[in-house]
Amino acid sequence: MNERIRGFDGLRALAVLLVFIHHKAMAADSGLGHLGVWIFFALSGFLIADILTKQRGRIDAGASSFIAELKRFLFRRTLRIFPVYYLLLVTLTLLMTVGLAGPELAGGMPFHFAYLSNFWIADVLHYWPGRYSHLWSLSVEEQFYLFFAPLLLAIGAKWHTRICGAIFVAGVATLLWMKATQTPGIVIYTHPLANFWLFALGGIGGAWVRRNGTLGRCLGSLPVALALAGGIALMCGVEPAWERMTDPLRFTALYVTYGACIAALVCAVACSRSAMLLACLEWKPLAALGKISYGFYLYHGFMPDLTRNARVAAMFGPSGMPAWAHAASFAASFLLTLMLAGLSWRFIEEPVLRLKNRRPAQENRPPESRPGSLIR
Numbered sequence: 001m002n003e004r005i006r007g008f009d010g011l012r013a014l015a016v017l018l019v020f021i022h023h024k025a026m027a028a029d030s031g032l033g034h035l036g037v038w039i040f041f042a043l044s045g046f047l048i049a050d051i052l053t054k055q056r057g058r059i060d061a062g063a064s065s066f067i068a069e070l071k072r073f074l075f076r077r078t079l080r081i082f083p084v085y086y087l088l089l090v091t092l093t094l095l096m097t098v099g100l101a102g103p104e105l106a107g108g109m110p111f112h113f114a115y116l117s118n119f120w121i122a123d124v125l126h127y128w129p130g131r132y133s134h135l136w137s138l139s140v141e142e143q144f145y146l147f148f149a150p151l152l153l154a155i156g157a158k159w160h161t162r163i164c165g166a167i168f169v170a171g172v173a174t175l176l177w178m179k180a181t182q183t184p185g186i187v188i189y190t191h192p193l194a195n196f197w198l199f200a201l202g203g204i205g206g207a208w209v210r211r212n213g214t215l216g217r218c219l220g221s222l223p224v225a226l227a228l229a230g231g232i233a234l235m236c237g238v239e240p241a242w243e244r245m246t247d248p249l250r251f252t253a254l255y256v257t258y259g260a261c262i263a264a265l266v267c268a269v270a271c272s273r274s275a276m277l278l279a280c281l282e283w284k285p286l287a288a289l290g291k292i293s294y295g296f297y298l299y300h301g302f303m304p305d306l307t308r309n310a311r312v313a314a315m316f317g318p319s320g321m322p323a324w325a326h327a328a329s330f331a332a333s334f335l336l337t338l339m340l341a342g343l344s345w346r347f348i349e350e351p352v353l354r355l356k357n358r359r360p361a362q363e364n365r366p367p368e369s370r371p372g373s374l375i376r
Contacts, residue, residue, distance in 0.1 A: 009290030010281025031239035045202025171197020
């Protein structure tokens with residue numbers, strides 16, 4: 001559970017940069033944000049499915065129990081995501097209370113606290129709520145943990161790939177049904193079942209490349225990784241137009257192909273044999289951003305955006321804000337987010353994560369060596 005896969009921090013950094021550009025660089029009509037989020041989903045599926053399979057392996061071997069492993073998983077996930085998430089929500093609530101933050105979206109706070117932001121956006125608002133929009137994906141991620149962990153830990157490890165396959169089929173069927181019944185695009189975009197299949201696909205890909213050396217060697221070549229990246233870039237460019245499609249089969253096929261390419265790229269990075277690719281993804285600034293990507297993603301939506309400030313726009317008259325002003329606003333927002341994410345990691349996330357590694361170490365010690373043991 002403490003393993004680090006080379007290249008994944010760089011991939012996280014690229015994903016969060018895509019989301020940031022989508023929200024802050026007048027690229028709201030592009031598919032960059034969705035691509036960034038789906039990279040995160042495929043990464044989570046790849047890593048979390050393997051973690052749960054290893055934990056279930058301890059249960060199968062009689063070395064642990066379902067309750068113990070579920071508590072272990074949820075304890076580690078809670079330490080990773082809850083502290084800064086709830087600190088942010090509490091801070092925003094306090095700012096609204098004293099009038100320093102707009103109260104117009106206060107009704108969504110109960111949903112955010114319950115990790116139901118995706119349902120608030122799709123079923124209550126029916127539109128994207130600006131600076132709160134990105135919280136939908138964090139809710140889907142948490143819903144994935146709460147669904148996958150009990151399911152995979154309750155069933156033998158040998159069945160895990162098949163379970164992921166069943167979730168993939170159910171997710172694709174959900175996409176097809178939603179499009180066929182003319183479900184609004186925002187609901188399809190944010191619904192858990194319309195996203196869980198990508199987590200499952202990441203888990204399937206991870207299991208395959210770990211078991212099949214030939215497949216790993218094929219995906220690990222640089223030409224394959226570049227071909228996948230090129231195909232993903234092309235599909236990302238046209239993805240916003242897919243929502244207007246009326247043919248549910250074509251819509252679903254395109255989405256599944258897109259997701260499969262993203263999951264395959266994650267697997268390609270995981271088993272890459274290209275020193276050039278790994279050197280690029282392990283470039284220190286990129287890897288450093290990937291390390292703090294959770295905080296960066298969480299905070300970026302709440303950074304000030306001068307391009308959307310009416311008073312600032314009025315300063316430039318009827319000709320509108322020039323390109324240099326947009327660039328300056330983008331750079332300022334990026335640096336502020338980077339600074340806040342760095343401070344968050346240094347003083348909150350990293351200290352809390354030390355607890356994540358301390359508890360398993362104590363659990364694995366023999367009884368006579370544990371603090372307070374009566375055995376001598």
